[in-house]
Each structure stands twice: as C-alpha cells, then as structure tokens.
Amino acid sequence: MSSELAQSPALAGRISSIDSLRGLVMLLMLVDHVRERFFLHQQVSDPMNLDTTSPALFWSRIAAHLCAPSFVFLAGVSAWLYAHGGSGPVRPLTGFLLKRGLFLIVLEFTLVTFSWMGSYHTIWLQVIWAIGLSMICLALVSHWPRPWLLVLGLTLVAGHNLLSPLQFSSDHWAYPVWTILHDRNFLISDGPIRLKISYPLLPWIGVIVLGYWAGPWFARGYDAVKRLQSLWLAGASCLLLFVVLRGSDLYGEPSALESGISPTHTLMSMVNLTKYPPSLHFLLLTLGISCLLLFAFERWSGRWQHWLTTLGGAPMFFYLLHLYALLLMYEVAVSVWGTNHGDLLGVEHVSQVWMIAVGLALCLYPLTAWFARLKRRHSHGWLRYW
Template sequence: MSANQPINALDGAVKAKRISSIDMMRGAVMLIMLLDHVRERFYLHMQVSDPMDLNTTSWELFISRFAAHFCAPIFVFLTGVSAWLYANRNPLQPRSAREFLVKRGLFLIGLEIVVINISWMGNYHTLWLQVIWVIGLSMLTLAALINLPRPIMALLGFAIVFGHNLLTPIQFMPNEWGYSLWTILHDRGYLIADGVLKVKISYPALPWMGVILLGYAAGPIFSKSSIANKRQRQLLQLGIGCLVLFIILRGGNIYGETLPWQMGNNLGETLMSVFNLTKYPPSLSFLLITLGVMFIGLVGFERLNNQFGQVLMTFGSVPMFFYILHLYVLLLVYSISKYVFGANHGELLGVDNMAWVWLIALSLIALLYYPVKRFSAYKQASQQAWIKYL
C-alpha cells in the first residue's frame, strides 16, 4: 500500500496519513503481541487457560493476556481493509484482489507450516496451526467471495460474527464424520492426535472469516476520496456502537459469550470476570470489545504526529518480518538463558513475576527496533516482488 502513487499532492498527504494510522495500529498490536510471547517463553509455568481461570490468575497476568486479545482481530480486520485498498488503488480502474489474496494466503499458510511452527519449541513434533494460518485461510475465503456485492459481503460477515456463538452446542467426536471440518472451522482441537507429527488447530477459522469480510466491506472508509472528518466520525460511531453493544450483551449475560460473568469479592474481581472472554474461537463479546477499541484507536492514531507514532509506524510497516524475527530471537534468548541458568520450574526456565516479563519485552523492543527500521527502508526501496510479502 505504501507504494501507491498519489494522484496529486493533497490526495497524497491524506492517503499517507490514513495509511500511517493503519501502520501505527499494526505496530501497537505487534508490540503487545511481543509482550504476550515473552510471557509464553518466560512465564509458561503460570500458563493461562481460555477463558482464564480467575482463581489462579493474578491481575497483572490477566491484564497482559487481555491486552494480547486485541492482536488477532485487528490484524484480520485490517487485512480485509488492505485487500479493498489494493483492489481500489485507482478509483477509476478498480481491479480484482483475488490473485493478491490467493498468493498471500498460500504464502502465509506455508510460512506457518515451514518457518513459524518450529520457532515456538525448536522442534517439529506438533504442527500448531495458529494465527498466521488463520489469516491465510481467511484471505483464501475472501478471495473465493471477492465478486460478491459489498453489501452482501457485509451481511455475510455480520451473520458469521454475530451468529457463530449459536453453533457452540454442535460438537463432533474424533471418530465422527465432520470432525475434521468442524475442528478447522469452529472447535479447537487435534486434526491428527497420534503419530510422528501431530496437527492441532489452535485458531478455528469461521469467526475470523467473518472478520475479514467485514474488514473488506469497511474498506471505503479508508478510501483516498474519504474526507478525514467524515472518516473519523464513522470510525468513532463504529467504535462506540461496538462498545455499547458489548455493554448491553455482556452486562446482561444475554448473548455472545459462553462463560457468564459473576460478581467478585471486589470491583477488580468483578471486572476481571466481565472481561474474561473466549478467544478460541473468538466470541461475539471478544470481537465487539477488541474491534470497538480498534476503531477508536484508529482515530487517535490518525491524529498522532510525534516520535512515538513514528516508532509504531516502523514496526507496523513490516509486520511479517517483525513477527518471524521476534519469534526466533525469543527462541535464541530463551535457549541461551536456559543453558546458562538451567531450568527452575520443572523442565522450564521462568521468571518469578510479570514485572520481569515486561522488562524483557521492553528490552527486546529496543533491540529489534533498528533491524526492523533497516528492513522497512529496504522494503520501500526494493523493486523485488517477494519482499512485499514481508
């Protein structure tokens, strides 16, 4: 998207600012994701369930994990937006994004299998199909539906996002017909539970397909013909609407979450119960709160013009490069640390509290910033097609 040529200086300025806000949002969630992955490396002895067990989860662990909830919804939604921007680079000559989506979708699935999976544990005993896999699969779904009228696509996206919680009672046993397809679409579990290589679906795909459809349908909000004030007003309306609907549905335990919230011994415990949401697959409440905050955040980032915004934009400009880089750096740092200090929690090496997790994450942000910045500059200057995939 950053390679698009503006029609005139005014359009170029508006477009750059708009795309910058998207890159800032991506950069922000990438840094939050880094924090969560540091937790999974150095705080795994205090692993959390989904939803979290509030009897064993501390408030600082809860907040860190809840912050990580924003990463996948924002990336999937903005992937849909980016596909619309690609298809409508020239408003006078729109083009199909199908080839764009198919190539990148297959590329992401291949990366998940070949490159990313081994970065988690340093071995290949289990193939974990996680967020990169589900983004790739969602892109392929969008490619298949790309010729639908945009209003129909929006209605389909809404139907999936708002209706998939009704499918929760449907379950299949591993030996039943339909188990594999349902595991891919809705129920987290093993596709292959035995043998040399096990395969587990960590991110059921159906709700994410709905999210990417909604992102594509929302693409015109970010059109270069869109007036900034109008766009910001639309985003605020979407954000406030999502949050109000979350308050109504979640506050009354009406619909949209499989685990009802309960009153705790104090306000903090009650709030933790309210925001203890299902991620696998993402419940309607999960998507309302995360996407609602994203819409409002995009307005804030569009108005942000300082060094902090530039840092976020740098990380967000090459998200796949940063994703792969930070996973392997974490694997290397953890392996060296375990070799030097030894395991202190069974077979794991871990720190004693979340403050250390935050400190390690901040150190890695500083360490990785300049490689990311250099690669971002290289990507912008490069004419090689493959480099754009990162």
C-alpha cells in the first residue's frame, strides 16, 4: 500500500482498523509459532483430538486459526485500495499483484523455509505461498465485474468441500495439480529435498477474491455508517450460517460435531474445524470474527490500538523477524540445556508458551516500529513488499 494512501486523512481511520486487525492476528500467530518451537512435543492434529489435547493448548491453537483467513482477506482488501485509493485514475493492478505474488512465492522457498527448518531438506509451502499464488490468481480476475467476483469467491469458499471425495494416487498425472489445489500432501516425498503443500489453494483464492470484492467498503467516499453496517452484517451472517451448518452437520466440515459429553466438550467440538484445506465452517467462523473485529476497531480506539497498527504496518518484516528470532532462541537454548523431550527441547505448560510470546513481542516491537516509520517516510517501491 502506497505511503500516499496510508497518509490520506480520509482513510486514516480505516487503514488504522485494517492494520489493527493485522497486528492482532500477528500476535496470535506469534503465540502459535512459539508453540511450534517450544511445545512441539505436544503436537496437535488437524482437527485436534479432544481426548488428548488439553483445553489450554486447544484454545491457544484455536486462536491462531484466525490468522491465515484474516491475512488473505486483508490482502484482497489492500489490493483494491492500492488500485483505487489514490485521488487520480485507477492504478494498474495486474502487474503489481503478479510481482508481489512471485516475490512471496520466492520468499517461501528461501527465507521462510530456512527460518523454520534451519535447512532445505523439506520445503513446507505454507501461508506465504498461498497468499502469493492467490495474488497471482487475483491478478487474472481483478478486472471482472464486481458481481462476478462475489460469485467466484463464494463458489470457491462454499463449494470446495464438494470436491473432497475426488482423490488421485501419487502416480496419477493429476496428483500434482490436485495436491496444489485441494489435497494437503507431498509433491516430492523422496530424495534430497522433499516438498509438501501445507496450504491447498482453492479456498484461499476464494478468500482473497472476497476481500477484493469488499474493498469498496473502505473507499475514500464510502459512508462510515454504511461501512460499519456492511462489516456487522457480513460478520453476523457468517457466524449465524456457521452455527446453523455446524449445529446440523449438514455440509461443509469433514469432522462431525460431538455433543452431549459436557457443555465445554460440545463447545470445543463446535469450533474444532479442519484447516488444511480450510473447510467452509472454518472460513465462516474465522472470517465472521475478522469482520466483527474490523467493526470493533472502526468504532472504538485507544492507545493500545497504536501498538497493533504499528505491528500491522510492517507485517512481512515482523513475520520474518520473529521466525528468525525463534530459530536463534531455540538453537541457543538447545546448545545450553540440551533436549528434554526426546530430540526436542520444550517447556512444560502452555502458559510458558504465552510468556515467551509476550516477552518476544516486547523485544521485537521497537525494531518493527522503526521499520514501520521507515515505510511511512519513504515511498521506495521495494518497501511496499514488507
């Protein structure tokens, strides 16, 4: 997003709400990534096993489910704002999205992969890969009429679960394409480098397209009351449809609802949803909450919101910074204390995961704030990518 757009008085409140949501989900992401480093001996499945997952671990993981849908949806919103946010003619968008998408894909293969593994033995193509490919797909359809975009986005988000019965063996010609689009699996399972698709693409294309469709809600001349009404209606509708579909187990989630054991168990089962690929229920819940959070950030503000907008103003910088900080912390900790859970070093309780995350957020905030100020002061093209 250009510095001109970010500094526009007419857009200041809206950009603040968008960056606030980004900042919040980045903090939740930080907690989950600390868990991946220092609590991996208590690994969770997708969806989680309620008989073996403690409530503290369960709810920590559930909170992180908000991250990817919010990132992808806001990437679509930001793409619309980039094209339409200036006072002059519409900016060319296709080239920007193609370059940005390719940049993210390269980043996933290089810096992001190494930050997770400290090597390139296995390349896990995760959320940055999904955002990059989704941007490339959005570049191809961004010129479509707005009603067509809504139909495309809703069809991919709501309809991809219908494709779950379609499976291909690893020796079938369609296996690589279907693994990228719908099934979480290894593209390359043997050899010096293994390659796994962790974020199948189809539903994420739908999410970024819906974000782009919603972009006009944040336009310069859009009425603030109407914007709040749109966010409230979208969020409440998603959550209401989620409750109806989840309560009836009609369609949209592979894991069945378990009820009757206890109210707590029923609630946990209600939100224990499939993320890889994200089911319709998963996206209804997370996107509904995201829209209501945008609504809340639009209506209410405080000093605390400045901290969130600072983090949200430099998302890629913070993303890489915290991953490498965690890699360094883990390697140093292992060299000092060794491992205590087989080949892994880990803390003993989820509360310690949260303590590490809070401490790391406080340590990384000043550097992130410096970079966010640098982005605001300078309009160099390369800064838009961070």
